[in-house]
Amino acid sequence: MTQRNESWPAGTPCWADLIASDPDRTQEFYREVLGWEYGEPRPEHGGYRNALIGGRPVAGLYPAGPDLRGVPHVWQVYLASDRIHRCAERVLAAGGTQLMEPVEVGEFGWMGLWQDPTGASFGMWQAGEHIGFAVVDVPGSVAWCDLMTPDHHAARDFYAQVFGYHYEDVGEDDAPYATFTVPHGGRPAGGIGMTDPAAENAPAAWSVCFQVDDVGAAVQRVRDAGGSVVEDPFDVEYGRLAVVAGPDRESFAIMTPATVQATGT
Structure with a gap:
């Protein structure tokens, strides 16, 4: 097992998360298939919780609340960014589209969502206390x-x-x-x-x-x-x-x- 404590280089896939229609069912599924345990849900972030291996974050799950109904249930990949606002400008200049402007997620970091010119959506994550994949x-x-x-x-x-x-x-x-x-x-x-x-x-x-x-x-x-x-x-x-x-x-x-x-x- 390789543990990581530093933020990932910019552009590296550094995190993935999933919106779940039934979080309890989804958690049990991945517990059975991948051996995940889970951190405590965070009400201030819509019930988001980290999936853990050996106590370290490997992915995220959060419930499909009223504001997320109709959003596709897909694993969303996030690319690391050291300066998310500047990187967002480069996305637009290169022909991408902003789906969700950068927002601060407490002390954990900054995130946003974009779409590339071929139609694929991706997130960006600027690490604070949460670096993304920690193992x-x-x-x-x-x-x-x-x-x-x-x-x-x-x-x-x-x-x-x-x-x-x-x-x-x-x-x-x-x-x-x-x-x-x-x-x-x-x-x-x-x-x-x-x-x-x-x-x-x-x-x-x-x-x-x-x-x-x-x-x-x-x-x-x-x-x-x-x-x-x-x-x-x-x-x-x-x-x-x-x-x-x-x-x-x-x-x-x-x-x-x-x-x-x-x-x-």
């Missing part, structure tokens, strides 16, 4: 975040302008995909790829992948907990992956990294 490389934590979009060229240009992403192409000609590294980042922070052309009207969206010890066992836990399987387990270069959905039909991926498979842990 990685452990089952239940986020293993990877990426963007799949019909116009990957436009998306790559946009995020390069806003966050200074540097790309390395790792996909195929018929399935473009690139990992990105942020300035001052030591390793790839995420990826941008193209949606399947055969999937007509596939929306642009950021998605989240959680690490698990054994994908097959985790898929069975998803079914037992009342979720569904979107894509059965399959092998990729970096491990074994499946795509599943939770109580509100929110999709997410689960993956056993290749290093874990190799060691049998």
Whole structure:
């Protein structure tokens, strides 16, 4: 397990959260599937609570109150920002759209929501006391975040302008995909790829992948907990992956990294 105590470099996927129609049901689902425990809900922030692994935050959940009804139940990915207001200006200059202006979340930090020119929504988080993901490389934590979009060229240009992403192409000609590294980042922070052309009207969206010890066992836990399987387990270069959905039909991926498979842990 790798613990983190410092804020993430700007542009790095640093947090993910989910609006739940039935928070108790959703909490139990992810407890069963990913082993999460939970911090106390914060009434001053609409009942928002942190999901925890080893007592450290790995994701957020909050109830769909009256002001959030009708908002899609999707895992929202947040990108780190050291100066959120200045970064918001760059988003608009690069052709993005503001969905929610930056707001201060008490002593924890600042957040806002935007949409890139290809239609994918993303959040930005400027850390205060809450840095975002405080533990990685452990089952239940986020293993990877990426963007799949019909116009990957436009998306790559946009995020390069806003966050200074540097790309390395790792996909195929018929399935473009690139990992990105942020300035001052030591390793790839995420990826941008193209949606399947055969999937007509596939929306642009950021998605989240959680690490698990054994994908097959985790898929069975998803079914037992009342979720569904979107894509059965399959092998990729970096491990074994499946795509599943939770109580509100929110999709997410689960993956056993290749290093874990190799060691049998």
